[in-house]
Amino acid sequence: MQPTVHIVRPSLAPAASAAPKRSLAWQLSWAGLLILLAASWKGADMRPFELWRDSGNIATYAAEFFPPNFTQWRMYLQEMVVTLQIALWGTALAVVTAVPLALLASANIVPWWIYQPMRRLMDSCRAINEMVFAMLFVVAVGLGPFAGVLALWVHTTGVLAKLFAEAVEAIDPQPVEGIRSTGASALHEIVYGVLPQVMPLWISYALYRFESNVRSASVVGMVGAGGIGVVLWEIIRGFQYAETCAVMLIIVVSVSAIDLASARIRKFLI
Incomplete structure (x- = not known):
């Protein structure tokens, strides 16, 4: 009579339960980061639309850098x-x-x-x-x-x-x-x-x-x-x-x- 070999299959339940927890923590981390960025908007004086509104002045200012002067x-x-x-x-x-x-x-x-x-x-x-x-x-x-x-x-x-x-x-x-x-x-x-x-x-x-x-x-x-x-x-x-x-x-x-x-x-x- 040949001996019976018992194969123990690892349970996938712990891994399956850990996955939603990691996913929830990941989502909460991103949400916290977005909230922190939103709360810092005013303190950082973010004015992105002024870049577009003053683009003409910025282009004129940038043009003064060229051509570079390597005299010295x-x-x-x-x-x-x-x-x-x-x-x-x-x-x-x-x-x-x-x-x-x-x-x-x-x-x-x-x-x-x-x-x-x-x-x-x-x-x-x-x-x-x-x-x-x-x-x-x-x-x-x-x-x-x-x-x-x-x-x-x-x-x-x-x-x-x-x-x-x-x-x-x-x-x-x-x-x-x-x-x-x-x-x-x-x-x-x-x-x-x-x-x-x-x-x-x-x-x-x-x-x-x-x-x-x-x-x-x-x-x-x-x-x-x-x-x-x-x-x-x-x-x-x-x-x-x-x-x-x-x-x-x-x-x-x-x-x-x-x-x-x-x-x-x-x-x-x-």
């Missing part, structure tokens, strides 16, 4: 190089600072009474925009690129430390546990168990923030923190729109080139 292109390029240098140093200092802060803000590395205060510190750095930091540092250290470097350093440290900490918290714990079982110290666990897992992602985040900081460095210069932002602010105040278009094109080309280069590097690393 050498000076523009020199200031763009300074902007790149500001972004590079601000990002480099932020990476160096963010690494230990990220480890101290990771819930799977340190106890709560350490990582919670560190996270609040990082929140403070991220909460204030680079422009505000730039204005503060211009008063503290004077006009020039150094104020821009300090502004990007503080803000980017908060951003990168959070991203780095999230990467650490998502690691596979088995390599760390294997190293711990050999009697290794906590430092060895981090160096040989944590860093090899997160390093590609950390580099990717750092490259992305460098791209972002190039754009930010172009803006902080408007408050006297050096770079092409100073030039851009002066020509905008002088209603030199053709020159403004030339500077904006240089910024766009520079940022696009950096984006393409960093995208290739990230693709190679990850």
Whole structure:
């Protein structure tokens, strides 16, 4: 007599009951978002019809930007190089600072009474925009690129430390546990168990923030923190729109080139 094989078929009832709950939650989320947007309409002073009504003036204004005037292109390029240098140093200092802060803000590395205060510190750095930091540092250290470097350093440290900490918290714990079982110290666990897992992602985040900081460095210069932002602010105040278009094109080309280069590097690393 052959043995009887009993096939247990999984019940579809729990999955079927969970589907309507997810659907209802999804619909409620969209409804809440629409209500929030409607409530924010007046506060945001939304006036879309004025774009159509004033389209003639907007077209006349836009026409003054063309053709762009590259007469002083050498000076523009020199200031763009300074902007790149500001972004590079601000990002480099932020990476160096963010690494230990990220480890101290990771819930799977340190106890709560350490990582919670560190996270609040990082929140403070991220909460204030680079422009505000730039204005503060211009008063503290004077006009020039150094104020821009300090502004990007503080803000980017908060951003990168959070991203780095999230990467650490998502690691596979088995390599760390294997190293711990050999009697290794906590430092060895981090160096040989944590860093090899997160390093590609950390580099990717750092490259992305460098791209972002190039754009930010172009803006902080408007408050006297050096770079092409100073030039851009002066020509905008002088209603030199053709020159403004030339500077904006240089910024766009520079940022696009950096984006393409960093995208290739990230693709190679990850």
